[in-house]
Amino acid sequence: GNTSSNTKKSIISKTATDYSRGYDLFANGNHIEVVVRPYTSNNRLVFANTINANTWVCAAFTYDGSTIRGYLNGALDNTNIGIANAAIDSNGTMLYVGSRYAADANLTYTMSGRIGVVEVYNRKLSNNEIYSSYQTYRGRFGL
Numbered sequence: 001g002n003t004s005s006n007t008k009k010s011i012i013s014k015t016a017t018d019y020s021r022g023y024d025l026f027a028n029g030n031h032i033e034v035v036v037r038p039y040t041s042n043n044r045l046v047f048a049n050t051i052n053a054n055t056w057v058c059a060a061f062t063y064d065g066s067t068i069r070g071y072l073n074g075a076l077d078n079t080n081i082g083i084a085n086a087a088i089d090s091n092g093t094m095l096y097v098g099s100r101y102a103a104d105a106n107l108t109y110t111m112s113g114r115i116g117v118v119e120v121y122n123r124k125l126s127n128n129e130i131y132s133s134y135q136t137y138r139g140r141f142g143l
Contacts, residue, residue, distance in 0.1 A: 010109035011059065012118055013100035016093050024100055025061060026109055027051065034061045034068050045070050045080040056116070056141040058134045064124045073143060074134030076127055095120065116141055 008028050015022030015037055022037040032047040045068040051057050060071040070077045094101065097118055098111035117137050125133075134143075 008109045009111045009113065010096065010098060010100040011111065011115060012120070013096040014093055015101045017101060017103070022093060023061075023063070024109075025059065026100070027111075032057075032059045032070065032072065034063075034070060036063055036068060042080070042082060043068075045078060047072055048078040056143055058138065058141075058143060060125075060130050060133070062124045062130070071127075071130045071134075074131040074138070076130075 008026060010024060010026045011032075013022070013024040013026070015024060020038050024033075024035045024037075026033055026035075028046075030050040030052065032051060034045045036043045045061065047059070047070045049072050051059075051072075058071075058073050062069045062071075066082065068080045070079070098115055099108045102108045117140075119133060
């Protein structure tokens with residue numbers, strides 16, 4: 001996505017209304033972050049590389065039940081191993097693009113920038129599959 005301001009902005013989210021299950025991918029300042037619910041300090045991944053306002057990036061993550069892997073522009077950026085008690089299956093909850101579920105409307109983290117492509121899979125993609133997806137779409141966004 002292309003963020004027009006570097007504050008907390010949701011990219012994609014699917015979270016149960018009691019916050020017990022699901023995930024959030026969002027920009028926070030000049031970093032991309034992932035939270036796998038339920039939230040604990042172990043259930044969070046901050047991407048290592050920074051992003052710039054008004055610049056397209058391709059952000060992706062995978063979660064295999066124990067490890068979050070974050071990808072930036074097709075390359076593995078950071079991992080967090082040992083995720084505790086995380087459960088992302090939140091069937092019956094809405095998928096949000098550009099915002100997230102929040103009981104408090106001030107915490108929806110509505111994206112004020114643009115989101116070009118969203119892909120959601122029911123399995124963990126390999127590093128090569130992430131890179132291939134990035135290669136497919138990068139030309140559209142000048143990457």
